[in-house]
Amino acid sequence: MKSRDTLIRLKKFQVDEKRRKVMQIETMIAEFERMANDLEREIRVEQDRANIHDPAHFAYPTYAKAAIQRRENLKHSADELKVQLNDAKDALAEAFEELKKVELLDERDQMRERAAEAALEQSELDAIGLMRTRTSPA
Numbered sequence: 001m002k003s004r005d006t007l008i009r010l011k012k013f014q015v016d017e018k019r020r021k022v023m024q025i026e027t028m029i030a031e032f033e034r035m036a037n038d039l040e041r042e043i044r045v046e047q048d049r050a051n052i053h054d055p056a057h058f059a060y061p062t063y064a065k066a067a068i069q070r071r072e073n074l075k076h077s078a079d080e081l082k083v084q085l086n087d088a089k090d091a092l093a094e095a096f097e098e099l100k101k102v103e104l105l106d107e108r109d110q111m112r113e114r115a116a117e118a119a120l121e122q123s124e125l126d127a128i129g130l131m132r133t134r135t136s137p138a
Contacts, residue, residue, distance in 0.1 A: 004106050011099035018092040025085045032078040039071040 046064040047053045055065060 004102070004109070008099070008102050008106060011095065011102050014095045015092065015099050018088065018095045022085065022088045022092055025081055025088055029078050029081045029085065032074045032081070036071045036074040036078070039067045039074070043067045043071070 046061045050061045
């Protein structure tokens with residue numbers, strides 16, 4: 001039984017680790033998207049300040065060009081993280097299923113043990129009852 005308890009603890013640990021990984025990736029995606037939105041606002045402000053909105057214009061602000069490139073890099077990174085997030089969610093679901101299987105096996109074994117203990121107790125009670133009926137004066 002100890003090996004089963006150890007296995008359950010291991011599976012719970014794996015589920016927790018996968019859950020943490022999912023949360024970490026979700027946090028990173030949200031942070032990248034927030035940073036990209038901040039850059040978008042900064043780009044608009046720089047374009048409005050220079051009164052030039054065409055990146056192909058020879059006098060387009062250098063800061064705006066650099067911010068556009070950073071924003072695109074952040075969006076690309078967020079897209080890659082979304083793929084990783086889907087993989088991490090799949091791994092979490094798989095780890096959770098494995099945990100449930102082990103827990104169900106453990107529960108089934110415990111029910112068998114309880115049934116065996118109850119049957120043993122009942123046979124002991126039956127034996128006591130049978131002894132009393134044999135020794136009772138009629």
